[in-house]
Amino acid sequence: MPIALSRQAPELTACDREPIHILGSVQPHGFLLALEGDDRRIVHASANVPEMPGQPAGGGLGEAFARLFPDLDAEVGHQAAHPEREGAQYLRTVTLETTDGPRAYDLALHRSGALTILEFEEVSSEAASGRSLDALYPRLNAFVAGLPEARTVGELCGLLAVDIRHITGFDRALVYRFDRDWHGTVLAEDGTGVLPSYLDLRFPVSDIPAQARELYRRNRLRIIPDAGYAPVPIAPGTTPSTGEPLDLSQSILRSVSPVHVEYMRNMGTMASMSVSILVDGALWGLISCHNRTPRRVPLQARNACDFLTRIFALQLAAKERGAEAEQRLALGAIQARLLASMAEEENFLDALLRHPADVLALADAAGAAVVTRDQCRLLGATPSEPEVQALYAWLAAQHPGSDVYVTEALSEEYPPAAAFTDTASGVLAISISQKYASYVLWFRPEVVRTVKWGGDPTKTATVDPGSGQDRLHPRKSFEIWKETVKARALPWTVPVADAAKDLRASVLGIVLRRAEELAALSEELQRSNKELEAFSYSVSHDLRAPFRHIVGYSELLRSREGDRLSNKGRHYVDTIIEAAFSAGTLVDNLLAFSQMGRNALNRISGDMNALVEEVRRKAMRDVAPDRTIRWTIEPLGRAYGDPVMLRLVLENLFSNAIKYTRGRTEASIAVGRAAPRDGQAVFFVRDNGVGFDMAYVGKLFGVFQRLHRVEDFEGTGIGLANVRRIVERHGGEVWAEGALDAGATFYFTLPLREEAH
Structure with missing residues (x-):
């Protein structure tokens, strides 16, 4: 378990309260309209809505959307009534006739409660000149083809960092993973050398507080083209019908917290983009891209990054599940040997003590102890018998009725353990009796390690000269800041903890005339089937949709823009459609293969x-x-x-x-x-x-x-x-x-x- 810095708690609370989803402004590279009611009346508008001939000033507040944008109303109404998924959805590129001439915008739509939010992101010159779908396809194809060759999670992350940086053209792309305490570690990086390397550095939970992580989970892709931008206010400040501020959680153009802008400037970056890595709906990590100077990333390139990240997340989940499954199989074999021995013995504790190697291997531990009211038996490297007896008494008093107790920093909860960190910094204990305090305990020794932070992780509140109030400021230095971690063991993995739980269930089954043995096996099979079903659903849901989008947009490109494409361009589009159909067939076949072993035979x-x-x-x-x-x-x-x-x-x-x-x-x-x-x-x-x-x-x-x-x-x-x-x-x-x-x-x-x- 990563370090928990208790000294940050007050500052984190203040940072967590910052209302970053209702800042009331947008970034200036686009404009926003909010519509309400069946007539889709404009109730919010950003101050930078372009002036258009024959239309009222002020963004058309109070006007029906159909009167100001008759060519878009039907499409917007249909999409608002039938959203494909949560979050902003790109509709199409539109051209608006403004008093400054025609201007092209990428139009996106999402729902915010009863409101329909429209965001018009101005198409940059870079978007007009490069990174079209046919140009990006070879890169996407090569990335997907290379994923199965990656042997480790680190190699997978390395492939992703290289391709994301190549597609976006940023100076640096990082793949950043959250741990259980929400500290983040940079697992992979690709850069031009313009910005310093952050590879292997850890960043504290305070850098991305809880409400920011929730926005990252709900809104997968976020871009800040220029950290020096002037926020564009949205009028009015609250929705007239509710009196509530406008919730911009799913907004593409949403303005940025001043603390985050200051953080970017302190880091020496003027543009950033992040793509959320979601595994089974949970925030696993981020792809974080930075540029020393302002930089716009075209919509096509951002969509490609989102697609790559989804494919990466599926492969990552499969690889992690595969590694976990292998560990569970190995532990299951050890457990089976122990259970067979216990079944042959009159006293199951004697069977455990006769197989010390398997007892230790079951939890990958250096030492173990079996402790009851009458005896204390030690295996391997353990604290002394009196120290184990004292720990047993503390467990019985402080955790009565707990089936499993697990920690990798015992001395933080049980101070006397500071005397034997060399043998028992980490403890995994299972209760093996429903009536008396009896435990099997496994011990892991201290592993002293140095954690490299990306700057001093301590955030402090300082007095703001303008207001005279305490204000939370991000740190100004990102130089490596090292901390030595002691009195901690390697963390216990979920399969190891589950193996200990399963052993406890089996022991209780033997004690209770083995009545629960079959139930425990059935539970294990059910859990395995649920994991397979969850994976199959993840593949079918998250992988099929991007392929459908590729085919759909490619066919739109072919039908609407085909006469403007060269023969080679049309060939590229046809190739993309064919490859996406083939990939969809592959997904169907994979699902059939995964389900083949679970269907009952009817001979x-x-x-x-x-x-x-x-x-x-x-x-x-x-x-x-x-x-x-x-x-x-x-x-x-x-x-x-x-x-x-x-x-x-x-x-x-x-x-x-x-x-x-x-x-x-x-x-x-x-x-x-x-x-x-x-x-x-x-x-x-x-x-x-x-x-x-x-x-x-x-x-x-x-x-x-x-x-x-x-x-x-x-x-x-x-x-x-x-x-x-x-x-x-x-x-x-x-x-x-x-x-x-x-x-x-x-x-x-x-x-x-x-x-x-």
Whole structure:
């Protein structure tokens, strides 16, 4: 657990109260209108609404939006009534005829209570000259393609920092992660060298207080093109119908807290952009970009950054879940060994003491103790027996009824622990009796480490010369400020704490005649299924939407601007649409693959020839009329399995056979039944297609594994992985034989059943 600086608490409270979402002004690179009621009457307007011929001054306050902007009213009304999601949504680029001539604006809309907020962001010269969708696509594609190669979270963050800085052109891009205390650490950085490096530095929770973090969570992308801007007021100060100030939480143009502007100037930056990294709806971290001089980032580039960040967040979540799942599996194996030993022993405590290595490994601890009213048994590196007994008494008195106690800084809660930080700075304890105070305790030693802060993290209130009042000022120096942290152990991870909880449940189950053992296993399975379901929902919800947007906007670009594009430009747009459709197919296949292992099998005895003929007829519907395919289908007998699942096996194998024989004058596909193998029925699908090199046969049935270029043969690399998963769930196996340009044969087995003969 990162350092908690108690000396900051009063200042943090003051900073947390700053009303940064109702500042009543906007940045000057655009203007804002707020509409109310069915007639969409203008009730708020920023002071910089441009003058337009024949329209009243003052932003049209009190006027119906339709009278001043007749070309936009219908679209605004529809979008306000049917928002796609929370937050500002880009509608389109509009051109307004002003008294200074035509001016182009990117129009965005969001809801704020009963109000509809319109923001017109003026299109910069940079937006007009560069970073269009076709120019950004190769970069986006390369980023997505490179994500699976990143082995660690740090490498993922490094890829993101490089691409975000390249797209935006900022002097520096940081990937910043929050810890459990909301301090932030810079995990990755890319820069031009104009600004100093902040890599590996930590920034205190006071830099981004609670209400700012909530705005970052709700409003993913924030830009400040010029920290030296003069705020543009919004009139009137409160909404006439409610008397409340205008809530700008979701605003793109919302003005910035004076404290934050001062913070930027002290940092030596005049422009910034942040993109929120959300994992399962929670704020994981930020991408923070800075420039020494003012800088506008075009809307297309900002949308690309948002897209990259969403893809990154999905990959990050998958990688973190994967690492956590691996740790849970390893701990589960240790726990299973301990439970097996305890089940064989009359006294379960004796079983624990006979396996000290597994007891310590379960919590990745250096020492452990089993303490009851009658005994205190020590394992590994621990405090002395009297010290452990005293800690036991303190736990029983201060935490009665607690199932689990966990800390990585014991001496902060239990001062006598300062005498044995070298063996027990961190403690994880579980209560193993519902009636008496009995504990299993694990100990971790002190790990002395140096934390590098980005400047002295202490914020102090100073007297403001203008008002004579105390005012919170950000620090002026960002030089590295080091702090040595003592009396703290490495933090206990969630899987370790859960493993300890599960052990406690198992122990209580044994003590209570093992009545809860099956319930604990069921709970673990339910938790795993919920994690899979949450991940599937995250992929389907967060990844499909960006692809739909890419296709939608690309088709709009093709239909509305196609006559202005060159042949190469139209080719680029077509390529983007095709790639987005392919990515959507890949997402669907991934979801099907993840759900395949959870669907229950409904096995029946069925005629394999009838099933093969049904699948063959369906597969031939999609074959080009000019192709000749000769099918040879032997008598297959009956099979015992789930017909829905077996149909998917045949569909994938037939689809592959048809695809990879595409270049043959006459394609030949044979389906047959071979001699039984290891007591199982063996079926095969053979073709005379392009075949494959047997040196790479091990890759055939893996996810995303392909032996042919996607330019030659389409596909996602998931079909054969589904075949293997289905067959293995039936208790069978799959394998393949082939040679280059000499065809391939795919075999699968199904267990023999008397009724299947």
